[in-house]
Amino acid sequence: EVQLVESGGGLVKPGGSLRLSCAASGFTFSSYSMNWVRQAPGKGLEWVSSISSSSSYIYYADSVKGRFTISRDNAKNSLYLQMNSLRAEDTAVYYCARAVTMALSAFDIWGQGTMVTVSS
């Protein structure tokens, strides 16, 4: 079964850090671009970051640029999001999502999400 499972969410104070993970199974992870998409409580979907299959290309939303770092380990079938200098407005459910290519491609498989709460 094709599956993405996020972990690493939790409660963190403003200015703190958190590292999210996304474990992939059931498909050839190294052949796909991967993405992080977030959803603030009661709000819509916001793309956060994308990484190409070989990590050659990486993009970030302006709202997280310089604070978040996306990475992947194809040997471990895993995607990561290192989040530093967290703000209250980063509070959201974070989803990892698969895409065939970096751009021009739908997010066809999504994980169940992991909740990040930034609060003092």
Add this chain to the structure above:
Amino acid sequence: DIVMTQTPLSLSVTPGQPASISCKSSQSLLHSDGKTYLYWYLQKPGQSPQLLIYEVSSRFSGVPDRFSGSGSGTDFTLKISRVEAEDVGVYYCMQGIHLPPTFGQGTKVEIK
């Protein structure tokens, strides 16, 4: 960034009746390769989003044929021919032609 605007923002539908959601983009989503990169997702209550339609009108694997997508350029429509109880949730359009990918605000569909 490309702005995606959905209407209506909420919809109450009697089971068995049709439903339609509009999505307009601030720029054309037609690529030089001839394809149009507009997608539709459904987020059922308490679940993660799931892909329904890709490239305007192609149904993703397992999506019932009561769902159809149409449109071109900047104007797109998702239609449900006969709404069923399992179709409740929030529907999002998304453009994939330019980075960053952007989503519409979402349309909440409920059953009367």
